[in-house]
Amino acid sequence: MTPDLMNAGTRALDAAQARRAALQGASGDRGASWSRVHEPGRVDTTHGAILYLDDITVSFDGFKALNALSMSISAGELRCIIGPNGAGKTTMMDVITGKTKPDSGRVYFGSTIDLLRMRENDIASSGVGRKFQKPTVFERLTVFENLELALKAERGVGAAMRFRLSGEQRDRIDSTLELIHLQGSADRVAGLLSHGQKQWLEIGMLLIQDPQLLLLDEPVAGMTDEETERTAELFLSLEGSHSLVVVEHDMTFIHALTAGDPAKKVTVLHEGSVLAEGSLADVQANEQVVEVYLGR
Numbered sequence: 001m002t003p004d005l006m007n008a009g010t011r012a013l014d015a016a017q018a019r020r021a022a023l024q025g026a027s028g029d030r031g032a033s034w035s036r037v038h039e040p041g042r043v044d045t046t047h048g049a050i051l052y053l054d055d056i057t058v059s060f061d062g063f064k065a066l067n068a069l070s071m072s073i074s075a076g077e078l079r080c081i082i083g084p085n086g087a088g089k090t091t092m093m094d095v096i097t098g099k100t101k102p103d104s105g106r107v108y109f110g111s112t113i114d115l116l117r118m119r120e121n122d123i124a125s126s127g128v129g130r131k132f133q134k135p136t137v138f139e140r141l142t143v144f145e146n147l148e149l150a151l152k153a154e155r156g157v158g159a160a161m162r163f164r165l166s167g168e169q170r171d172r173i174d175s176t177l178e179l180i181h182l183q184g185s186a187d188r189v190a191g192l193l194s195h196g197q198k199q200w201l202e203i204g205m206l207l208i209q210d211p212q213l214l215l216l217d218e219p220v221a222g223m224t225d226e227e228t229e230r231t232a233e234l235f236l237s238l239e240g241s242h243s244l245v246v247v248e249h250d251m252t253f254i255h256a257l258t259a260g261d262p263a264k265k266v267t268v269l270h271e272g273s274v275l276a277e278g279s280l281a282d283v284q285a286n287e288q289v290v291e292v293y294l295g296r
């Protein structure tokens, strides 16, 4: 999480908590941080791709975490990325979001935005939303307040403090609540939600800012089977209107997301490069993939 994003969240949280404390005579602490995404709609996808990674190498003390990695994600695509521990999946996400700068290679958001020239905060602002594995919601705020905060942060931190919700924005929060299956929990304190519900809330906080590309790192880790199923439904409902890159080890979930559709690509990473790419059936039948990952 970048310092700017941390500040955006904590300062707005302070303001929200001060309001609540004034009303309830209570005080709270700070539980989380999250990404701010705004000004979507400027990404040029006329050539079909929303994300290009070209020949990316990242070395840590001589060890290549990414080794000439190339990959392209189409606009509106839901791409699953699998691979053994240490394959480079998180490092790849770190490069896309500007957390790690590669030794060499190119990363483009659409055909014109060179992400390697941008800082982490600016990449988030350009429409790349990232969900880390661990849910990071503001535990002491209600579900509604968490979404409100995410919506307000679109306007910048200073403006967010003074900003009041319009009817249209309330509707946007309501439709997000419905999308993430939390319409009955709007007034619940987020800390009381189940692990899966916290994950959905954080996804909602990203979605309400309308990112064009969503990077999701092991989103169903720790979820119940029912929560996993619902998360698959949610992601499938976003496909087309958003582009999603989902890193996941849970093959049941990957099955649900690809739903036997041979047109849906799964990418297998191994030792910092693409080992295989194709339909789930194709990669499952690939002997090398079985050897390094699926057969274990």
Ligand SMILES: Nc1ncnc2c1ncn2[C@@H]1O[C@H](COP(=O)(O)OP(=O)(O)OP(=O)(O)O)[C@@H](O)[C@H]1O
Residues within 6 Å of the ligand: 060, 064, 065, 083, 084, 085, 086, 087, 088, 089, 090, 091, 092
């Ligand atoms: N900051 C770092 N310094 C040194 N080595 C690192 C660093 N970050 C990652 N690595 C190494 O790079 C390799 C790739 O790590 P990465 O976390 O990207 O893999 P991953 O595919 O996300 O694994 P997992 O499925 O376990 O999350 C690993 O061998 C890891 O130890």
